[in-house]
Amino acid sequence: MNTLIFRTLAPFITALMLMFSLFVLLRGHNEPGGGFIGGLIAAAGFSIYGMAFGVQAVRRALRIHPLSVAGAGLLIACLSGFVSAFADVPFMTALWIYPRLFGVEVPLATVTSFDLGVYLVVTGAITSIALALAEREDG
Numbered sequence: 001m002n003t004l005i006f007r008t009l010a011p012f013i014t015a016l017m018l019m020f021s022l023f024v025l026l027r028g029h030n031e032p033g034g035g036f037i038g039g040l041i042a043a044a045g046f047s048i049y050g051m052a053f054g055v056q057a058v059r060r061a062l063r064i065h066p067l068s069v070a071g072a073g074l075l076i077a078c079l080s081g082f083v084s085a086f087a088d089v090p091f092m093t094a095l096w097i098y099p100r101l102f103g104v105e106v107p108l109a110t111v112t113s114f115d116l117g118v119y120l121v122v123t124g125a126i127t128s129i130a131l132a133l134a135e136r137e138d139g
Helices: 004-027 035-053 055-062 066-086 110-138
Strands: none
Touching (some): 004 035, 035 110, 055 110
């Protein structure tokens, strides 16, 4: 399935899927979507790119090993839970801050950072698995 049309469209499809995965991630914790589904969509985008150009092209595009991305996501997700310990509330309690950026009040929550961590864990782990399977199949 390595046709000229597929190789031409794969970067656009990948970019579109990555943007959509970020939309699904930011859509919210309480609505359909979130970090897990967004991570799966991002990993599928990298898989499409890998089918078109090969495993090494995906590794060059990522610049960071996918398991490092998963590890960073796990760290972010765990730290999101431990923030509540400093506020003297139960573990994984959602905490909100309201910083002002460019004159606009932006609500930020530990729920968002937890979802970001899950997004990175799923993206890194599934991408790593897909790349390992593709390498095994090729060589």
